[in-house]
Amino acid sequence: MWFEWKIDFEGQKRAELISQVGIILFAVIGFVVGFLLQNLLLTFQIFGGGIFITALIVLPPWSFYNQHPIQWLPSVQSDQDKHEPEESDELKEKST
Amino acid sequence: MYNLAQRANAIFAFAMTVQFGLLLSIAISSLYLTSNPIGKVDVRELNIWLYNYDNKETEFAFIEMNLDADLTSLFNWNTKQLFVAVIAEYETKSHDLNQVVLWDSIIQSKEDAHIKEVKVRNEKYDFVDITPKFGEVEAKYSIYWDLMPYVGFLVSGKTESNQTISFPAPDNN
Amino acid sequence: MFEEEIRFLRKMNKRQLAQQILNFLMIISSALMVWKGLALYTNSESPIVVVLSGSMEPAFYRGDLLFLGMPDEPVRVGDICVFKIPGRDVPIVHRVIKLHDEKETGKQYILTKGDNNQVDDRGLYNPGQLWIHREHIVGKVRGFLPYIGIITILMNDYPQLKYVLIGFLGLYMLVNRE
Numbered sequence: 020m021w022f023e024w025k026i027d028f029e030g031q032k033r034a035e036l037i038s039q040v041g042i043i044l045f046a047v048i049g050f051v052v053g054f055l056l057q058n059l060l061l062t063f064q065i066f067g068g069g070i071f072i073t074a075l076i077v078l079p080p081w082s083f084y085n086q087h088p089i090q091w092l093p094s095v096q097s098d099q100d101k102h103e104p105e106e107s108d109e110l111k112e113k114s115t
Numbered sequence: 116m117y118n119l120a121q122r123a124n125a126i127f128a129f130a131m132t133v134q135f136g137l138l139l140s141i142a143i144s145s146l147y148l149t150s151n152p153i154g155k156v157d158v159r160e161l162n163i164w165l166y167n168y169d170n171k172e173t174e175f176a177f178i179e180m181n182l183d184a185d186l187t188s189l190f191n192w193n194t195k196q197l198f199v200a201v202i203a204e205y206e207t208k209s210h211d212l213n214q215v216v217l218w219d220s221i222i223q224s225k226e227d228a229h230i231k232e233v234k235v236r237n238e239k240y241d242f243v244d245i246t247p248k249f250g251e252v253e254a255k256y257s258i259y260w261d262l263m264p265y266v267g268f269l270v271s272g273k274t275e276s277n278q279t280i281s282f283p284a285p286d287n288n
Numbered sequence: 289m290f291e292e293e294i295r296f297l298r299k300m301n302k303r304q305l306a307q308q309i310l311n312f313l314m315i316i317s318s319a320l321m322v323w324k325g326l327a328l329y330t331n332s333e334s335p336i337v338v339v340l341s342g343s344m345e346p347a348f349y350r351g352d353l354l355f356l357g358m359p360d361e362p363v364r365v366g367d368i369c370v371f372k373i374p375g376r377d378v379p380i381v382h383r384v385i386k387l388h389d390e391k392e393t394g395k396q397y398i399l400t401k402g403d404n405n406q407v408d409d410r411g412l413y414n415p416g417q418l419w420i421h422r423e424h425i426v427g428k429v430r431g432f433l434p435y436i437g438i439i440t441i442l443m444n445d446y447p448q449l450k451y452v453l454i455g456f457l458g459l460y461m462l463v464n465r466e
Contacts, residue, residue: 023118031116038126046137054144057192059265066137070130078122138433196347198383198403202365212389214365221346221403239406245388245397245419259366261383263347268431271366 030084038077045069142267145193154184154230154258154274156201163249163285174249174285176242178203178217182232184258184274190225197222198261199230202273205254205282209246216240217256230258249282256280330357334426337370337379338437340444343402344368344381351438354381356427363387363396363422368429371400371420373413379426382409388419396422 026034045066053062116122160179165172186197201218217237222228255276262270326335339352348354356370363369365387372379385408386399397419401408410418443450 023120024122025118026116034122035116035125038122039129042126042130042133046133050137050140053192059141059192062137062141062192066134070126074123074126077126078119142431198347198366200366209391210388211391212387214387216365216385219403223346240385261366261368264432266433269368269429 024078024080026080026084027087027089029087030080034077034084038073041073041076042070045073138266141193142264145191145264145267146270148191148193150188150191152184152186152189152260152272152274154182154186155277156256156258157181157183158256158278158280159234161280161283163283165285165287168243168247171247173243173247174282176237176249176282178237178242180218180235180256182218182230182235182258184230186222186228186230186260187225189260189262190228193264193267195223195263195265197228198263200259201235201256202259203242203254203256204276205249205252207244207246207250207252213244215242216259217242251282251284253279253281330355330427334379337381338440339381340378340441341402343404344383345404347403348381348432349434351435351441353433353435353437354429355431355433357430358425358427362389363398363425363428369398369400370426370429371424372426373417373420373424375414380409380412381429398422398425 045068049062049065049069052065053059116125158178158180160177162177163174164177166175167173168175180201182201184199186199189197199220199222200216203215203217205213207213217240218235219239220230222230256278257276258274260272260274264270329335335356337354337356339348339350339354342350354370363384365384367384368381369384370379370381380400382400382402382405384398385401386397388397389395390397398421399408399410399419413420
């Protein structure tokens with residue numbers, strides 16, 4: 020669905036890395052700056068703002084998350100298994 | 116992580132965990148910030164009056180003091196407020212430690228942390244012993260402070276008392 | 289509309305259901321173990337409490353979380369203590385404003401008052417009771433975390449919320465394969 024904002028597997032790995040690094044980074048920066056300036060509000064402003072920025076980078080399906088689209092196998096016309104997609108074959112192919 | 120809901124959920128959960136670590140760091144780091152609170156209580160007048168309390172003639176003390184304190188060094192990034200009180204401590208024959216609050220104040224900013232009060236009385240607090248008579252023992256008067264953080268550990272302390280004063284005999288004997 | 293979900297529910301057999309229930313119980317029991325372990329470590333019956341009233345404002349607001357400890361040292365004036373009056377369920381978090389240690393017995397006579405209250409707590413004690421003692425004290429407040437306990441307050445004020453939450457949890461458990 021268009022509202023699902025899907026991204027491919029490589030993109031997911033990238034998104035996970037960016038989000039984890041980003042959140043930790045803004046927490047550390049917030050702590051250090053707040054501690055040095057002795058301003059607790061600043062710490063949470065930096066951390067909160069950082070989460071917002073990270074969400075902007077990670078949530079929407081930017082093009083650099085879709086550089087390695089999934090290669091689906093051509094569908095086989097059979098009467099029985101119209102429900103089951105060929106995903107499992109594709110995954111097996113990837114792991115070998 | 117393949118759709119919006121999954122990514123949003125993952126970010127939220129991770130942010131919560133990191134935030135917990137952040138709060139813990141703030142709490143622990145605040146313990147290592149040094150401070151130097153100073154203060155003293157000057158007792159100007161101390162009178163005892165006898166009143167009938169619970170069918171017994173009981174000594175009630177009335178005090179007038181000057182307070183001089185500088186608690187600004189207690190205010191760091193994690194200090195939400197200071198609860199400040201004047202306490203009297205004394206020993207009687209039957210009770211080896213008696214501690215009574217005579218006056219209190221809540222300080223919420225560094226600028227307000229200079230205490231220079233003159234002719235302060237124990238209006239809110241009764242100065243009375245658990246037994247009907249003080250017995251003219253000596254008491255020490257000091258300033259007590261309790262630091263309430265935004266997050267973390269409560270820390271409290273007491274300034275040194277610079278004089279010991281004996282309770283006088285009752286005025287309306 | 290819900291064809292896929294209904295088909296999935298029909299496919300679930302007793303073993304899967306049992307496994308789900310077991311998982312759920314495991315989570316609950318490990319949470320309980322952590323709670324009891326914390327109680328042992330801090331030597332207090334309930335080491336974490338939520339502030340329920342505004343009598344200690346502006347220090348504590350409703351919904352704040354308090355961490356308690358019950359060290360061996362005796363209570364001192366100025367300590368913020370959580371105590372229970374016998375016969376009443378609700379614990380009270382107030383400050384010690386008077387303290388008298390009896391020489392012979394070592395018994396502590398304690399009077400408390402909320403920072404935001406004009407009068408001391410004798411109105412809250414049992415009739416005729418003028419002091420509380422160490423046995424009434426559940427713990428001393430050592431640590432503080434703002435706002436987190438607001439869930440407990442909401443549950444108290446809007447009990448229907450509990451059932452809605454349990455309903456969602458049950459639904460989630462049924463439809464979730466993990």
